[in-house]
Amino acid sequence: MRLSATETELFEAIRGIRVIDAHEHLVPEAVRTARKVDFFVLFSHYCAADLASAGMSPNTYRRLQDDEEMPAEEKWRLFEPYYPMVRHGSYARPARIWLKEVLGFDDLTAANCGEVSKRLQEANCAGLYERVLRDRCHIESALVDNAEHHAEYDMDLLRPLWRVTDLAFGHSVRAYLASGGAGTLDGYLHWVGARGEELRQVGTFGLKLISFPYSRPVADEAEAVLEALQDPEREARLSWTDRTPLLAAVCDRAFGLARRHSLTVAVHSGVWGDFRESHPCHLIPLAMAHPDVRFDLFHLGMPFVREAVLVGKMFPNVSLNLCWNAVVSPELTVRMLDECLDMVPLNNLIAFGADYRIAVEKVYGHLVMAKECVARALAKRIDRGQMDVPEATAIAQRWFYDNPVAIYGLHREAWARRY
Numbered sequence: 309m310r311l312s313a314t315e316t317e318l319f320e321a322i323r324g325i326r327v328i329d330a331h332e333h334l335v336p337e338a339v340r341t342a343r344k345v346d347f348f349v350l351f352s353h354y355c356a357a358d359l360a361s362a363g364m365s366p367n368t369y370r371r372l373q374d375d376e377e378m379p380a381e382e383k384w385r386l387f388e389p390y391y392p393m394v395r396h397g398s399y400a401r402p403a404r405i406w407l408k409e410v411l412g413f414d415d416l417t418a419a420n421c422g423e424v425s426k427r428l429q430e431a432n433c434a435g436l437y438e439r440v441l442r443d444r445c446h447i448e449s450a451l452v453d454n455a456e457h458h459a460e461y462d463m464d465l466l467r468p469l470w471r472v473t474d475l476a477f478g479h480s481v482r483a484y485l486a487s488g489g490a491g492t493l494d495g496y497l498h499w500v501g502a503r504g505e506e507l508r509q510v511g512t513f514g515l516k517l518i519s520f521p522y523s524r525p526v527a528d529e530a531e532a533v534l535e536a537l538q539d540p541e542r543e544a545r546l547s548w549t550d551r552t553p554l555l556a557a558v559c560d561r562a563f564g565l566a567r568r569h570s571l572t573v574a575v576h577s578g579v580w581g582d583f584r585e586s587h588p589c590h591l592i593p594l595a596m597a598h599p600d601v602r603f604d605l606f607h608l609g610m611p612f613v614r615e616a617v618l619v620g621k622m623f624p625n626v627s628l629n630l631c632w633n634a635v636v637s638p639e640l641t642v643r644m645l646d647e648c649l650d651m652v653p654l655n656n657l658i659a660f661g662a663d664y665r666i667a668v669e670k671v672y673g674h675l676v677m678a679k680e681c682v683a684r685a686l687a688k689r690i691d692r693g694q695m696d697v698p699e700a701t702a703i704a705q706r707w708f709y710d711n712p713v714a715i716y717g718l719h720r721e722a723w724a725r726r727y
């Protein structure tokens with residue numbers, strides 16, 4: 309993308325800075341390299357939403373994503389009708405940045421899809437994460453939300469969070485019952501506390517939650533949800549909101565761990581699924597009820613961005629984490645960074661988290677896009693004479709590195725000793 313002279317100067321100044329990737333779902337490297345990849349890995353993950361909107365059936369998407377034996381040319385035939393509809397979208401841009409900057413192709417075509425696939429698979433071997441994340445992106449560490457593989461991370465480059473939301477789902481209740489639990493609310497909450505301590509021993513760098521309408525838990529209501537979760541048929545009838553009495557009780561217990569060990573609670577908000585249910589304003593009663601717990605609100609609650617900014621502005625224990633935003637919409641992200649400069653203290657904002665699971669290559673393009681957004685927002689202030697390039701560069705460094713380090717306590721002594 310062509311930037312103005314000031315934007316370019318600032319982008320170049322921050323091109324090589326150290327970065328914390330403040331949100332990922334990346335599987336451990338060995339899990340990723342154990343599967344074969346082809347060109348479609350670059351268009352998996354969030355592109356799925358746009359491809360579905362463009363008319364691709366879930367079955368076609370599954371075949372493109374999961375069939376490791378289908379030849380690239382055959383995959384191209386399935387992909388080709390939809391690609392023109394999504395290729396200018398910002399979800400597709402990290403793929404196109406990888407194609408251009410790393411593989412040297414202007415775009416994906418019938419002629420080069422085989423070669424692109426071959427080169428992606430050649431690089432799909434031990435050291436992949438180090439090469440992409442550390443060498444290419446200058447990422448010191450990434451915070452990962454992936455409950456399935458929690459204990460398998462190296463705890464240095466990839467640092468897992470404890471996914472508290474899972475505790476309001478049947479699979480967690482069944483794990484509790486299988487451990488000999490009696491099925492009472494007290495027993496379950498005790499198990500939750502012990503589970504948190506257990507994961508912290510392995511390595512847990514924060515808690516992860518999806519924003520939900522919190523109110524002080526009522527034991528009878530929480531107990532009723534716990535009972536329903538023991539029966540898969542009854543659980544299938546529960547909405548997200550139906551689970552919240554139990555989730556509120558779980559949070560009150562789990563936050564004890566956050567308090568004792570100064571762990572920050574990351575809170576997903578907006579963008580995905582029925583985004584009304586994870587409205588950023590749901591965080592207000594939760595943050596007020598736990599003033600001594602630190603919350604990091606994700607994604608500016610898209611599309612409820614102004615509400616999210618105000619939550620970050622008005623509640624001292626809430627910071628804003630713009631992970632994912634740059635690829636949902638760079639234009640909206642630039643506008644909101646501009647408004648954040650007006651409204652949010654500079655130490656209360658994190659600029660980047662790439663939010664991928666398998667497609668580690670896309671972290672690079674996402675980071676380029678996040679840096680462009682920051683450069684564009686700050687360049688406006690420079691062009692208006694409100695700050696100079698060195699000051700803007702220092703702000704960007706804060707947003708990409710210093711703030712996530714401080715907000716998640718990533719350099720604390722205890723981590724260094726333990727890991």
Ligand SMILES: [Zn+2]
Pocket residue numbers: 331332333453663
């Ligand atoms: Zn995520």
